[in-house]
Amino acid sequence: xxxxxxxDLGSHSVKVAFSEGRGSEVEYRVRSVPQGTEERSTxxxxxxxxxxxVQDIPxxxxxxxxxxxxxxxxxLRTVTLPFTDRGQIQKTLxxxxxxxVPFDLDDFVMDYRVLRGGAENSQVLCAMAGKATLxxxxxxFQEAGVNPRRMPLDTEVLSTYVPAHGQQMVxxxxxxxxxxxxxxxxxxxxxxxxxxGGRDLTLALCKHFDWDWGLAEGEKHLASLSEDRLDHxxxxxxxxxxxxxATEDDGDxxxxxxxxxxxxxxxxxxxxxxxxxxxxxxxxxxxxxxxxSELSGLSQVLALTLGLPxxxxxxxEAAQSQGDPGRFALCDAMKTIAAGQSHGREFxxxxxEFGYKGDLALVRTVAGFGAVGLLAALVLGTVLFxxxxxxxxxxITEVSGQVNEAVTAVYPDTPPxxxxxxxxxxxxLIELTSKEAMRVDTLDGxxxxxxxxxxxxxxxxxxxxxxxxxxxxxxEMTVTPASVQMKAQTTGYxxxxxxxxxxxxxxxxxxxxxxxxxxxxxxxxxxxTIPLDGSEEEEG
Numbered sequence: 001x002x003x004x005x006x007x008d009l010g011s012h013s014v015k016v017a018f019s020e021g022r023g024s025e026v027e028y029r030v031r032s033v034p035q036g037t038e039e040r041s042t043x044x045x046x047x048x049x050x051x052x053x054v055q056d057i058p059x060x061x062x063x064x065x066x067x068x069x070x071x072x073x074x075x076l077r078t079v080t081l082p083f084t085d086r087g088q089i090q091k092t093l094x095x096x097x098x099x100x101v102p103f104d105l106d107d108f109v110m111d112y113r114v115l116r117g118g119a120e121n122s123q124v125l126c127a128m129a130g131k132a133t134l135x136x137x138x139x140x141f142q143e144a145g146v147n148p149r150r151m152p153l154d155t156e157v158l159s160t161y162v163p164a165h166g167q168q169m170v171x172x173x174x175x176x177x178x179x180x181x182x183x184x185x186x187x188x189x190x191x192x193x194x195x196x197g198g199r200d201l202t203l204a205l206c207k208h209f210d211w212d213w214g215l216a217e218g219e220k221h222l223a224s225l226s227e228d229r230l231d232h233x234x235x236x237x238x239x240x241x242x243x244x245x246a247t248e249d250d251g252d253x254x255x256x257x258x259x260x261x262x263x264x265x266x267x268x269x270x271x272x273x274x275x276x277x278x279x280x281x282x283x284x285x286x287x288x289x290x291x292x293s294e295l296s297g298l299s300q301v302l303a304l305t306l307g308l309p310x311x312x313x314x315x316x317e318a319a320q321s322q323g324d325p326g327r328f329a330l331c332d333a334m335k336t337i338a339a340g341q342s343h344g345r346e347f348x349x350x351x352x353e354f355g356y357k358g359d360l361a362l363v364r365t366v367a368g369f370g371a372v373g374l375l376a377a378l379v380l381g382t383v384l385f386x387x388x389x390x391x392x393x394x395x396i397t398e399v400s401g402q403v404n405e406a407v408t409a410v411y412p413d414t415p416p417x418x419x420x421x422x423x424x425x426x427x428x429l430i431e432l433t434s435k436e437a438m439r440v441d442t443l444d445g446x447x448x449x450x451x452x453x454x455x456x457x458x459x460x461x462x463x464x465x466x467x468x469x470x471x472x473x474x475x476e477m478t479v480t481p482a483s484v485q486m487k488a489q490t491t492g493y494x495x496x497x498x499x500x501x502x503x504x505x506x507x508x509x510x511x512x513x514x515x516x517x518x519x520x521x522x523x524x525x526x527x528x529t530i531p532l533d534g535s536e537e538e539e540g
Contacts, residue, residue, distance in 0.1 A: 006334030012175035155191035225297030
């Protein structure tokens with residue numbers, strides 16, 4: 001049975017959740033990424049850690065894998081279109097989204113999802129991933145031994161922790177960032193990544209107590225936050241002191257953590273209020289997960305300061321047995337999606353030139369066997385090449401005789417010296433054929449009446465809509481006995497449709513079809529193809 005895995009390339013640690021198919025027991029592997037007070041972990045370091053995990057678990061190389069694309073490297077936009085037809089949405093969306101973003105869409109891979117609701121209009125959530133970042137991530141995963149079949153947006157996979165009803169704010173409190181997803185009826189409708197997280201809390205302890213990184217990390221998870229340290233606005237509760245004495249919490253790590261949490265809580269509050277105001281939706285529940293969410297007392301502090309009921313995301317029992325289950329939330333959610341057990345369709349950035357090309361491990365295995373057999377193939381190839389040379393020489397002699405016979409049959413008076421080789425005979429035949437073609441052209445010129453091509457162009461000209469109705473510029477035209485093809489430019493899609501309809505009114509051009517419409521400046525470019533086969537017979 002195939003192994004299914006989800007990979008979380010975390011800045012604090014790399015996590016992998018995997019199981020042998022649906023319903024099988026989930027296993028987890030986690031390995032820390034090197035870092036300290038002065039340096040953050042790099043993406044290259046994270047891939048190196050993942051490489052080590054794959055080496056320890058070889059079956060991951062052939063697994064059905066999913067990894068996430070980071071929200072902070074993506075751009076999300078919601079646009080409203082005045083129709084609901086899916087085909088029209090797909091055709092119109094690129095032109096519409098161009099007016100909402102300050103960058104060139106050619107540098108991004110775009111996916112979209114039509115949000116639920118709307119009988120006449122369509123609310124479309126678009127996600128755009130930078131091609132450069134996407135290429136680096138895919139290459140890094142493949143070099144580490146994992147080839148993800150899909151790469152959804154990391155904030156979007158958080159919807160697996162909420163039911164298919166209600167209005168929730170899901171917050172993944174990570175090490176260097178905090179992911180926020182707003183989920184309505186089980187569907188992510190907005191998302192954001194905040195560039196702050198557990199690392200900021202650890203750094204606050206290092207700075208205040210002059211601790212090294214390891215000690216500060218340990219003390220952070222031993223501390224117990226208390227809701228009485230923050231008032232309902234998220235500000236400090238004042239503690240009375242006598243003279244120059246330090247406050248009673250001055251040496252308490254929990255006090256320092258509470259102060260360091262305030263910017264994160266303020267950003268969460270502002271993000272929630274902005275979403276509710278923009279969407280006209282009231283959030284009913286806060287769902288928290290991520291490694292930092294495991295801090296003692298944090299859920300109570302968030303409930304107090306944000307004014308929402310708070311619950312922990314339910315990660316698997318196997319993750320809970322590992323301790324700090326929130327840190328496995330992303331990789332566990334991606335494994336769920338890989339198994340086809342999510343709410344619906346997530347964004348997919350492995351498309352176009354970044355589409356999944358197959359099993360990397362299988363390619364490597366085939367390459368390995370190919371290397372072993374290469375030497376034998378070279379030896380065998382040498383023998384076959386010699387045999388082929390002899391056989392081809394025999395065939396060339398036979399073909400040369402056939403060419404000479406063909407030339408003699410058509411032109412019996414051909415001098416023998418022109419049949420010395422097949423090349424000379426072929427050139428002689430081409431020369432005679434050219435002369436005959438010139439004679440045919442001369443006879444065509446002597447024909448009476450209007451030339452067929454000019455008559456066709458005249459008929460096309462009279463069939464096109466009047467200049468006062470539609471402005472059109474024909475940039476290129478190709479006329480063959482079978483069809484007419486035009487490349488033209490006009491003012492818009494409606495004008496192009498008018499041209500097509502006008503042509504179809506002529507019985508001879510009733511099969512005219514436009515296509516390849518492309519927005520160019522204030523107008524569009526398009527093609528028109530008019531089949532001509534059998535048209536005259538039908539008319540007669």
